[in-house]
Amino acid sequence: MITPSYCQMMARYNAWQNQSLFQAAAGLSDEEREANRGAFFGGIRATLSHLMWADLIWIARFEGGEGPDGTITTSPARYDWPTLWAERPKLDARIAAWSWMVTQDDLDGEIRWHSFALGRELAKPAAVCIAHLFNHQTHHRGQVHAMLTAAGARPDDTDIPFMPDEVPEWR
Secondary structure (H helix, E strand, O other), X not given: OOOHHHHHHHHHHHHHHHHHHHHHHHOOOHHHHHOOOOEOOEOHHHHHHHHHHHHHHHHHHHXXXXXXXXXXOOOOOOOOHHHHHHHHHHHHHHHHHHHHHOXXXXXXXXXXXXXXXXXXXXXXXXXXXXXHHHHHHHHHHHHHHHHHHHOOOOOOOOOHHHOOOOOOOOO
């Protein structure tokens, strides 16, 4: 289904797109980032907050590291803008590091976890869970891209073939 090179490509895509969105969002005021723009989590900052929370949960399941602090919730109020700005690049580096360590055996295995949303233990093929991580990121980043564009910001293109060979450090 998926390979280590797919994970590496998607981790690079994740970092590139997050850098683009965060740079565009940084040009907006706090009020513009907080404005309810009709997305599932309301506004730009809230959607980026949900995405960071979800990425932390999934990467912790994949590599055994630490997940999000505090209670299990999808609350869009979890991370404020300064925290998102400081922590998102670190999380993207963590996802990229995992992608370079993952093996095909890992991808062919199974992920087991307790779902607080469902209140029970779950087990799914690792490839399905990993595909979900990258798909979930793309879904919510698409919402943020649309909200930023509507607010007059100009994030980068989102097409994978236009991704740079190397994603530079965040500015």
